[in-house]
Amino acid sequence: MNTVNTINELREQVRAWKAEGLTIGLCPTMGYLHEGHASLMDASVRSCDRTVASVFVNPIQFGPNEDLATYPRDFESDCRLLEAHGVDLVFHPEPAEMYADDFCTFVDIDVLSKTLCGKTRPIHFRGVCTVITKLLNTVTxxxxxxxxKDAQQLAIIRRMVRDLNFDVEVVGCPIVREADGLAKSSRNTYLNPDERRAARILSRAIRLGQDIADGGERRSxxxxxxxxxxxxxxxxAEVEYVEVVNGENMQPVDTFREGDLVAMAVRIGGTRLIDNFTVGQPPIDFQEGQSNAD
Incomplete structure (x- = not known):
């Protein structure tokens, strides 16, 4: 596995692979990787000849009072996981490599970014769309x-790719969970033992919602x-939102159907956690009373 830090190095390797007729998968991450990220690498390795993973904490998707400075980082550990899962190339740039001092070009998306997380993180998805556009243009x-787990982000990237005619297939991979159902997240490391036990409430609420929907209820x-x-x-638990939205345009619905999204954001202590389920998917399986905090 090779590591590159510049766009020119990344492009040079991609050109060489494409000259050989090889297919390329891209897994964008912000690092501090876990089994959820590993599942993306595995999916790429299974379906593509070469896999590129980016490890980049993207500054332009963080608001002024968010956790950019404290976002967990451990690049050496990330590299061990990436190599173990068959990644061929890691792109690990500095912010200055991605954004010049006078950078002023952004990719924004309307409608889909106004609900759910977009309500309280107004610049977040602009930052996500911009960095993903740059990666798509570089890696092709x-x-x-x-x-x-980041269902709104996934829907937004799908729409951006469609609207801007990117020649790429967007692949969504299932949420990977802890034994007690908590969705794997780099931010889980912020939780102290008491908060970690309290965070079980998210998966319990998800399972309750799935049971209600599977029982035939369709009123949001x-x-x-x-x-x-x-x-x-x-x-x-401090609830930021729990909403039911159309699975494609992320707009609230009064009556839901298969394929719609039920999403939540909940703060446990100072940590913001998100989770969701898609109506019609099999219910999550977890063990009550068991967690990494025990």
């Missing part, structure tokens, strides 16, 4: 891989009321 991959209000009641039963 055949496929790009994202996790379903009924579903959301039950899920919110479950969430607020945990004293350490």
């Amino acid at each position: 991959p055949d496929k790009i891989f994202f996790g379903q 209000g009924k579903l959301l009321a039950a899920m919110k009641e479950k969430l607020v039963s945990e004293p350490m």
Whole structure:
């Protein structure tokens, strides 16, 4: 596995692979990798001849009061995981390599970015779309891989690729969870043991919502009321949102159907966690009372 830090080095390797007729998969990450990221690498390695992973904490997708400075980083550990999962090339640039001092060109998306996380993180998806556009232009991959945990991001990238005619297939990969159901996230490391135990409430609310939907309920209000009641039963949980939206345009729906998205953002202590499920997917499987905090 090779590591490059500049766009020119990255392009040089990609050109060589394309000259050989090889297909390329791209897995964009911000590092501090875990099994959820590994599942993206595995999917790329299975379906593409070569896999590129980026490890870059993208500064332009963080708001002024967010955790850019404290976002967890461990590049040596990341490299061990990437190599173990068959990644061929790691792109690990400095911010100055991606954004010149006078950088002023951004890629924004309307409608889909105004709901869910976009309500409280107004610049976030502009930053995501801009960095992904830069990576797509640099790597020109055949496929790009994202996790379903960031479901709004996945929907936004799909729409951006369609609207801007990028020649790439966007592949969504299932959420990877801990034994107690908590979705794998780099930010889980912020949780102290008590907060980690409290965070189980997210997967319990997700499972409750799935059970209600699988039972035939289609009224968003009924579903959301039950899920919110479950969430607020945990004293350490501060609910930012729980919403049901159309699975393609991310707009709220009063009556949901298969393929629509039920998403939440909840703060446990000072840590913001997100989770979701798609109506019609199999229910999540987890073990009550078991977590890495025990």
